Every structure is written in C-alpha cells, then in structure tokens.
Amino acid sequence: METKTLVRMALMAALIGALGLIPPLFLPLAAGAPITAQSLGVMLAGLLLGARAGAGAVALFCFVVLLGAPLLAGGRGGLGILFGPTAGYFLGYIAGAYVTGLLAPRLPFGTAVSAFLAAVIGGIGVVYVCGIPVLGAVAGIGLWKAALASTVFIPGDLLKALAAALLATTVLKGWRAAPHG
Amino acid sequence: MRGGYLAADTVLHRLPAGVKLAGLVLGSIALLPLQDPRLLALALAAVLVPYGMLGRRGLSRLAQWAPLVPLLAIVGVIQAFAETPAAALASILRILALVLMADLVTLSTRLDDMMAALGFVLRPLGVLGLDPRRLALAVALVLRFVPVLAQSWRAREEAWRARSPRRPRLAVFAAFFAGALKGADQVAEALDARGFSFLKDRRRP
Numbered sequence: 001m002e003t004k005t006l007v008r009m010a011l012m013a014a015l016i017g018a019l020g021l022i023p024p025l026f027l028p029l030a031a032g033a034p035i036t037a038q039s040l041g042v043m044l045a046g047l048l049l050g051a052r053a054g055a056g057a058v059a060l061f062c063f064v065v066l067l068g069a070p071l072l073a074g075g076r077g078g079l080g081i082l083f084g085p086t087a088g089y090f091l092g093y094i095a096g097a098y099v100t101g102l103l104a105p106r107l108p109f110g111t112a113v114s115a116f117l118a119a120v121i122g123g124i125g126v127v128y129v130c131g132i133p134v135l136g137a138v139a140g141i142g143l144w145k146a147a148l149a150s151t152v153f154i155p156g157d158l159l160k161a162l163a164a165a166l167l168a169t170t171v172l173k174g175w176r177a178a179p180h181g
Numbered sequence: 182m183r184g185g186y187l188a189a190d191t192v193l194h195r196l197p198a199g200v201k202l203a204g205l206v207l208g209s210i211a212l213l214p215l216q217d218p219r220l221l222a223l224a225l226a227a228v229l230v231p232y233g234m235l236g237r238r239g240l241s242r243l244a245q246w247a248p249l250v251p252l253l254a255i256v257g258v259i260q261a262f263a264e265t266p267a268a269a270l271a272s273i274l275r276i277l278a279l280v281l282m283a284d285l286v287t288l289s290t291r292l293d294d295m296m297a298a299l300g301f302v303l304r305p306l307g308v309l310g311l312d313p314r315r316l317a318l319a320v321a322l323v324l325r326f327v328p329v330l331a332q333s334w335r336a337r338e339e340a341w342r343a344r345s346p347r348r349p350r351l352a353v354f355a356a357f358f359a360g361a362l363k364g365a366d367q368v369a370e371a372l373d374a375r376g377f378s379f380l381k382d383r384r385r386p
Binding site for chain 2: 002
C-alpha cells in the first residue's frame with residue numbers, strides 16, 4: 001500500500017468523524033435516534049476511494065471509535081458501541097462502503113445515476129442487512145419489528161445517497177488524479 | 182477534543198488493558214443468557230458502582246449515553262406488547278449493563294494502551310497485510326485530521342456566510358472535499374519525503 005492511499009484512508013475516516021459533529025436532526029417518529037450525516041460519509045468513502053480503500057477508511061474509522069475517540073454522532077465512542085442495539089449498523093458501514101465502491105464504476109448508467117444506485121444498494125441496503133438482525137437480536141424484538149423500525153430512516157438515507165452521488169461526481173470531476181492508486 | 186479516557190486513579194485504571202478486555206468478554210458472556218430482571222438489575226447496579234465512585238464526572242459520563250434512551254424506550258414498548266413487561270425490562274437492563282460495562286473499559290484505559298491491546302487482538306489480521314506500524318500512523322492521522330477538517334469547514338462556511346444570506350450550496354461541500362483530498366496527498370508526499378517509505382509495499386522497486 002502506498003503512503004498516499006494510507007493518508008487518503010485516514011482523511012476519509014476523519015471526514016466521517018467530522019460529519020458526526022454536524023448537529024443531528026431529530027425526527028419525531030424516528031425512535032428518537034439521530035439522523036446524522038455520518039452515513040453520508042460512508043457512501044462518499046466508497047464512491048471517492050473505491051471498494052478496498054473506501055472500506056479500509058470506514059474500518060479505520062470504526063477502529064478509532066472503538067479505541068475511545070468520541071467521533072460517533074452525539075460524541076459517543078468506545079467499546080460500548082459494540083454492545084448496543086446499533087452495533088450491526090456500525091460494523092455494517094464497512095461492508096456498505098465496500099459494496100458502494102464496488103458497484104459505482106460497474107453499473108451501466110451515467111456516472112451520477114450509477115453513483116446514486118451504488119450508494120442506495122451499498123450505503124442503505126447492505127448496512128440495513130447487517131444492522132437489522134443485530135437490532136432484532138440484541139433488543140429481542142425479532143426481525144420484522146426491527147425492519148419496520150428501520151424504515152423511518154429510509155427517506156433521510158435516500159436524500160443522503162442523492163447528496164453523496166452529486167458530491168462524489170462533482171469532486172471526482174475536479175480531482176482527476178486516479179484515486180485507486 | 183473530548184476523549185474516551187477519563188483520568189482518575191481507580192482500581193480499574195491500574196489494571197492492564199488486556200485484563201479488562203478479557204473481563205469484558207467474560208462479563209458479556211455471563212450477562213447475555215440472563216433472563217431474570219432482578220439479576221440483571223443487580224448486574225447493572227454493580228456496573229454503576231465505579232461511575233458513582235467517579236462522582237460528577239462519572240454522572241456526566243453516563244449522560245453521554247442519553248441518545249440511547251429513546252431507542253430503548255421504543256424497544257421496551259414493542260417487547261412489552263409482543264411478550265411480557267418482565268422480558269422488556271430484562272432486555273433494557275441487559276443492554277444498559279453491557280454498554281456501560283464496555284464503557285468502563287474505555288474510560289479507564291488510555292488510548293495508546295487500548296491500541297496496544299486491540300492491536301494484539303487484531304494480530305491475526307497481519308496475514309491480510311495489516312501492519313501495526315501503518316495502523317498506528319493511520320490512527321494518529323485520523324485523530325489529527327478531525328479538528329483540522331472541522332476548522333477548515335468552518336472557515337469555508339464563514340466565507341460563504343459573509344457573501345450570501347442563504348445556506349451553503351452543495352458546491353461548497355464539493356470544494357471542501359476536493360480541497361481535503363488534495364491536502365491528504367500533500368501530507369502523503371511530506372511523509373514520503375521524511376523517510377516513511379518503509380510504509381510502502383516492499384515488493385515495489
């Protein structure tokens with residue numbers, strides 16, 4: 001791995017953390033759980049750095065959070081995250097970034113549309129597939145109710161996927177130096 | 182930046198990080214099968230003791246987990262209707278005890294000790310090309326980049342506000358991201374120039 005890739009991964013991980021500092025928007029019905037810009041960072045990691053480095057950046061972010069850095073939305077961090085009901089979403093971010101980065105250059109549509117669909121499939125689909133079973137098991141409410149409870153986040157996540165796709169295509173247009181090393 | 186470590190001199194702080202991690206694993210294995218809310222309440226009370234000993238700082242540490250409360254309330258209501266109120270209470274107590282127990286390890290362990298302990302756990306991943314030195318550098322870079330990025334974003338936002346009454350447009354975000362990535366490449370060049378080439382793949386000429 002080149003130093004350049006390593007530093008880019010560190011920067012993307014820090015960006016995900018910085019996005020968590022943006023004050024979360026509380027939806028009245030969303031189980032009170034904060035809608036944050038953090039998953040936007042996960043989609044961007046896959047779109048900007050590609051599958052491997054993108055997933056690496058998110059894994060690095062998760063590692064730093066588990067070390068105790070308060071980078072998760074609301075200033076949370078530490079090993080407690082792994083034991084809460086949202087642990088599946090947290091670790092699912094890694095797979096989500098990978099799938100987003102994998103699909104974006106391979107989908108047969110325009111750049112922006114492919115990026116949006118990749119962000120929806122990876123950043124929403126894969127993350128939910130990882131998160132819902134854990135929420136259901138840890139909270140003891142079962143798969144269906146956990147899935148139902150998660151649907152309130154979908155409108156916000158769709159907006160984030162759209163923002164990620166637009167941002168990534170704009171950034172990549174100006175930043176032609178091949179991001180995949 | 183507010184850290185996960187809480188400086189104090191308790192028994193927990195003096196224990197080696199590896200012992201605490203092992204204790205956390207054993208403790209969670211013991212708590213997971215418990216169904217009796219009374220036993221779980223007892224476990225939660227035991228976990229809360231060290232927080233009490235830390236006084237006001239311990240209490241403000243507990244307040245940090247407030248975002249979990251609405252989620253737990255929803256879980257409790259769903260489960261109380263689907264099963265029994267006792268099962269709902271048991272779930273909530275179990276999650277609280279597990280989360281707060283894990284947070285005890287975080288608040289009593291310095292970041293570098295935690296890094297060494299988790300690095301040991303992650304050592305098997307070395308087969309996949311995970312180099313502890315690279316990981317240490319990457320973690321240090323992330324911790325440094327977060328305040329730098331936050332400051333850089335505030336500067337851009339201020340510049341926008343000075344010129345427009347509207348909220349920053351997407352283009353401002355895009356420029357911020359592009360600038361940040363360009364900055365990362367400069368940091369990489371600076372690292373290479375100072376002899377960090379050992380971080381490069383050794384197969385390269």
